Amino acid sequence: MFDKLCLIGVGLIGGSIAKAAKKHGLARTIVGYGREQDSANLALALDLGLIDAFFTDIASAVTNADGVILAAPVASTESILAQLKPHWSSATLYSDVGSTKVSVISALKAVFGEVPSNFIPAHPIAGAEQSGALAAVDQLFVNKRLIITPTSTTNHDLLLKLQWFWRRLGAIVSCMDAEPHDQILAATSHLPHVLAYALVDLLGHKDEQREIFKYAAGGFKDFTRIASSDPTMWTDICLANQAAILPLIHELQAELDKIALMLNNGDRQQLFTIFSYANQARQRFLNQLDNSMAKTITFHIQPGGRLQGETRVPGDKSMSHRSIMLGSLADGVTHVTGFLQAEDALATLQAFRDMGVRIDGPENGQVTIYGVGKDGLKQPKNELYLGNSGTSMRLLSGLLAGQPFNCVLTGDKSLSGRPMRRVTEPLAQMGAEIQTTEQGTAPLRITGKAGQLKAIDYQMPMASAQVKSCLLLAGMYAQGETRVTEPAPTRDHTERMLAGFNYPVKREGNTAIISAEGRLTAMTIDVPSDISSAAFFLVGASIAPGSDVTLRHVGINPTRTGVINILRLMGANIEVLNEREIGGEPVADLRVQYSPLTGINIPEDLVPLAIDEFPVLFVAAACATGETRLSGAEELRVKESDRIQVMADGLQLLGVNAEPTPDGMVIQGGGNIGGGVVNSHGDHRIAMAFSIAGLRASAPITVLDCANVNTSFREFKDIATQLGLGLTCVED
Ligand SMILES: O=C(O)C1=C[C@@H](OP(=O)(O)O)[C@@H](O)[C@H](O)C1
Numbered sequence: 001m002f003d004k005l006c007l008i009g010v011g012l013i014g015g016s017i018a019k020a021a022k023k024h025g026l027a028r029t030i031v032g033y034g035r036e037q038d039s040a041n042l043a044l045a046l047d048l049g050l051i052d053a054f055f056t057d058i059a060s061a062v063t064n065a066d067g068v069i070l071a072a073p074v075a076s077t078e079s080i081l082a083q084l085k086p087h088w089s090s091a092t093l094y095s096d097v098g099s100t101k102v103s104v105i106s107a108l109k110a111v112f113g114e115v116p117s118n119f120i121p122a123h124p125i126a127g128a129e130q131s132g133a134l135a136a137v138d139q140l141f142v143n144k145r146l147i148i149t150p151t152s153t154t155n156h157d158l159l160l161k162l163q164w165f166w167r168r169l170g171a172i173v174s175c176m177d178a179e180p181h182d183q184i185l186a187a188t189s190h191l192p193h194v195l196a197y198a199l200v201d202l203l204g205h206k207d208e209q210r211e212i213f214k215y216a217a218g219g220f221k222d223f224t225r226i227a228s229s230d231p232t233m234w235t236d237i238c239l240a241n242q243a244a245i246l247p248l249i250h251e252l253q254a255e256l257d258k259i260a261l262m263l264n265n266g267d268r269q270q271l272f273t274i275f276s277y278a279n280q281a282r283q284r285f286l287n288q289l290d291n292s293m294a295k296t297i298t299f300h301i302q303p304g305g306r307l308q309g310e311t312r313v314p315g316d317k318s319m320s321h322r323s324i325m326l327g328s329l330a331d332g333v334t335h336v337t338g339f340l341q342a343e344d345a346l347a348t349l350q351a352f353r354d355m356g357v358r359i360d361g362p363e364n365g366q367v368t369i370y371g372v373g374k375d376g377l378k379q380p381k382n383e384l385y386l387g388n389s390g391t392s393m394r395l396l397s398g399l400l401a402g403q404p405f406n407c408v409l410t411g412d413k414s415l416s417g418r419p420m421r422r423v424t425e426p427l428a429q430m431g432a433e434i435q436t437t438e439q440g441t442a443p444l445r446i447t448g449k450a451g452q453l454k455a456i457d458y459q460m461p462m463a464s465a466q467v468k469s470c471l472l473l474a475g476m477y478a479q480g481e482t483r484v485t486e487p488a489p490t491r492d493h494t495e496r497m498l499a500g501f502n503y504p505v506k507r508e509g510n511t512a513i514i515s516a517e518g519r520l521t522a523m524t525i526d527v528p529s530d531i532s533s534a535a536f537f538l539v540g541a542s543i544a545p546g547s548d549v550t551l552r553h554v555g556i557n558p559t560r561t562g563v564i565n566i567l568r569l570m571g572a573n574i575e576v577l578n579e580r581e582i583g584g585e586p587v588a589d590l591r592v593q594y595s596p597l598t599g600i601n602i603p604e605d606l607v608p609l610a611i612d613e614f615p616v617l618f619v620a621a622a623c624a625t626g627e628t629r630l631s632g633a634e635e636l637r638v639k640e641s642d643r644i645q646v647m648a649d650g651l652q653l654l655g656v657n658a659e660p661t662p663d664g665m666v667i668q669g670g671g672n673i674g675g676g677v678v679n680s681h682g683d684h685r686i687a688m689a690f691s692i693a694g695l696r697a698s699a700p701i702t703v704l705d706c707a708n709v710n711t712s713f714r715e716f717k718d719i720a721t722q723l724g725l726g727l728t729c730v731e732d
């Protein structure tokens with residue numbers, strides 16, 4: 001706690017610090033300082049109760065203050081420091097809130113010859129367009145970032161005190177050097193302000209300004225909001241940080257020239273590539289940072305109804321991942337159609353772009369991959385962020401273990417909690433070096449061991465296609481013959497696609513065998529619809545009387561059709577029509593009509609073949625007559641959520657008798673599903689499963705935390721409503 005906190009400047013930021021510090025009792029007395037001409041604002045701050053007293057002479061203001069915060073425009077920093085110097089106290093904590101930090105450090109050196117150990121530069125990233133004491137709010141810093149830029153001489157105790165102070169105001173505090181701070185802020189704040197001012201200046205001076213502004217809609221308003229900020233303040237900030245802003249302006253000019261040329265040449269593909277890259281990158285950053293810009297999505301389901309019609313669900317996720325991975329390693333250009341445009345597959349796509357592979361698209365499911373050859377990947381400049389996608393992380397860990405570069409794999413909160421030792425341990429036996437957290441989770445820090453991996457003969461302890469695929473991909477870089485034996489068959493897309501790319505893989509019973517002898521030849525891949533996405537409608541139509549749905553072009557690889565077999569055992573009416581083979585994978589149209597279901601003991605050998613479909617199969621079980629028992633499915637506990645617990649909790653909340661067991665669930669059916677608010681825990685398949693439950697519910701169901709449906713099935717809401725589900729989606 002401060003005894004006397006002095007704010008040099010009581011505008012929006014200074015006033016908000018005062019207000020929040022008072023609210024949280026962080027200072028016994030708070031005083032303000034300003035120039036004579038600021039008296040009216042200071043008097044207002046006093047009236048508003050932000051400060052206890054104000055002064056227009058600095059000596060009185062800082063006498064006995066143990067905390068002094070400069071909250072005046074950055075351009076005045078040096079002159080304020082010069083005024084403070086005669087009254088400097090070594091026991092006082094001095095700090096500031098300027099948007100640029102190198103200039104503050106220069107001002108300190110100019111006045112004191114060095115940076116005093118008790119002046120700690122800081123910057124709350126919490127501006128607003130308004131200014132003055134009247135605009136002050138005590139919540140201004142809550143969940144906002146506050147960057148401290150200590151120097152080598154900074155007093156450690158005072159640094160801790162400043163961090164404590166800002167955390168108490170609600171800020172998320174981090175530390176970095178002044179130079180990177182200024183570069184980051186130039187890019188994320190200063191350049192956008194320059195652009196907003198420039199655009200309004202340009203359009204404002206046009207003769208037809210009235211017309212332009214009259215018709216200016218959301219985009220213009222969003223883009224130029226920050227041009228309403230205080231021009232004096234922003235002139236000062238831009239001048240103070242011109243060294244970091246200028247190179248960015250030049251880069252942006254080059255980018256605009258590039259776009260102008262594309263427009264001039266009518267180059268649709270290139271323009272689309274830029275726009276779609278930016279679109280995906282923005283979404284990725286929002287997810288990655290989990291910040292206030294990230295949206296939350298809630299599904300509201302009206303009870304009852306039926307599903308009718310014909311549709312094609314998006315492309316298979318497992319195959320989409322693998323098409324990017326193998327296409328990138330191939331010699332030549334691979335064309336993919338039916339690619340899944342959802343966050344998981346896009347995370348893999350981005351990772352390979354980050355490793356130097358040119359990939360055009362996706363546009364309408366079409367992707368073109370300019371393969372770099374088996375040894376052509378380049379070291380990524382940054383960590384590879386894989387979002388929510390377990391498949392991306394596990395397969396990439398194998399593929400990257402034997403590369404001639406190091407890299408780090410990271411993911412979102414859910415992925416960072418999933419077990420990775422299942423891949424890092426067998427990879428270590430092959431000679432790989434991958435560091436995990438103590439809990440065996442991501443980030444995975446991979447030290448590339450090019451030419452040093454050795455083949456192993458591995459018996460997998462669990463039936464996992466991800467582990468199998470990871471080791472096969474590592475085996476492509478290992479000396480000798482890598483043999484991977486699975487305890488039960490799992491999806492074999494990696495093996496099939498490798499063969500499609502002409503890379504030799506053998507199969508002996510339950511063992512897949514690969515070696516480094518081989519290269520991949522580019523191919524054309526038609527990705528069929530994902531049976532895991534189709535599953536929601538297979539169940540939905542089976543449980544809702546009057547339903548009749550045809551799902552076109554669905555992949556029915558026998559290692560994936562467990563859901564059809566389980567539903568048929570329960571009495572579902574599913575016809576497999578127009579069976580055909582496309583690019584080495586069997587495909588069919590599936591027609592499903594309502595049929596009363598009966599509970600069963602789910603055969604354990606079907607579990608790996610329907611592993612992702614259990615959330616919605618539990619809903620089918622709740623609607624069946626009698627009891628359904630699942631065992632041997634402990635893997636469900638380590639998916640995007642603990643799918644056994646989360647489904648049991650949600651079903652119980654809806655009035656279903658669902659008892660979780662360590663490796664499965666026992667559900668007493670009967671179809672009495674009530675309404676209520678269930679939480680998907682950020683798991684896409686849970687969100688969609690509970691939406692389908694609405695078809696047989698007696699009251700509305702609200703499903704929270706559904707944004708991750710976008711990881712596998714962005715079109716779910718549209719397709720489900722088009723088929724007849726009463727789903728509305730609310731975004732905040
Ligand atoms: O190899 C794949 O593409 C996948 C394998 C399965 O995971 P496990 O191997 O962990 O069972 C599955 O759950 C996942 O959605 C996709």
Ligand SMILES: C=C(OP(=O)(O)O)C(=O)O
Pocket residue numbers: 317344388389390391392612639640685712
């Ligand atoms: C388990 C899943 O995916 P992943 O492991 O790739 O995150 C899934 O999609 O249900």
